[in-house]
Amino acid sequence: MTHEEAREFVAAYALDALAPDEVLAFEAHLTACEQCRQDLAELRNVAAELATGPSQVAPPEALRAQILSAVRPASARPAARWPWMAGLAAAAALILLLGAQDLWFQRRTVTLTHVVEQQSQLLGLLTSPSSREVGLAGAARGSVHLVFNPVTHQGVLVASGLQPLGPGRVYQVWLIAGPRPESAGVFQAGQTATTFVGIGGDFARYRAIAISVEPGPGGSPQPTTTPILTGAFPGAS
């Protein structure tokens, strides 16, 4: 994205009016452009004034208790709940801090704005008591798990040990409810690092998750090869 193109995106970004792919492209420019960051800070301050537009209603008292109990030390982050997750949260934090933004929340997934917010979202997801987990198994070697929150509809696929694919091929994630699998995004596996892929959706709808190898960079509308890994959602019959 050129600076001129990016400049045209600043107002829409401040209004949260960009599509997820545009957000990623714009944020990539933003990290390198002081001028756009300043422009954004100003327009964002104006946009924030619109926040007070709707009629002001007091939130329920119960919400305060609920939120405060979630942050009090007594309910401090639980230890890793799944054996494969040991140490992963810290690693995830580090990886995301190092700017592995491209691995996060692509395509039809929810796009998050702030890098560190992304990191904390991931940590939150991995440690939240309401998160659920699905392990995937199949012909491929490697360890792949989906951690998802059925309430917030956020999820992350955590993949390690998957074989890196040659150019022109990608791993594609499918969520299966009816006869036609729904694409949940594509990703590349790194040589050594763990890959995190953001997956958004109403997980209660789905029976299963599957991964197949598809032509890159965009993947296929429907799977063209046999899935190498599959997993069933808890409660799916």
Next chain:
Amino acid sequence: MAGGRVQGDDDGALLRSVAQGDVRAFETLYDRYAGPVYSLARGMLQDAQAAQEVAQDVFLGIWRGASAFDVERGSPRSWILSLAHHKSVDAVRRLRRHVAVPLSETMTDDADVVSEAIRKVESARVQVALGALSAEQRAALVLAYYGGYTQREIADRTGAPLGTVKTRMRDGLLRLRSALETAGKETVP
């Protein structure tokens, strides 16, 4: 905006304390912003339960992400309200995806969509400021901000070229800024 508001500085200090894990500071911040955050989500989603979920998500986001706050990116207040808006837009879009009938069929008229979005505005100050914009700028801003539509969807809806929509958004925000400055600062945080 450079207003030199004491409250703004105060919020910055609170956020720094929250970043250190200070629950007290977080409580103060909650009491200050829970109203505006919840009201924004409720106004956009028109659903109390969904608004509570968004508000929870926003405040946990503040708790976990306070260290990411960067004054270079705007005031603490606008950081919090942007986060609230961002989460509300996500929720609006999620709900919209799960509506069986495409919205384009339930909303027959573009004017309806705009007036539906504009009905969400109750603050006299914001109403007056929006009134200073051209109808096209106003439509672009309210569809984006309160309706949660993307610039491309707005172009499709209004039949205007994408480039025009982009210009309306920028010019609309700039005009809104001067209108708000004329209207003076609001007392709500």
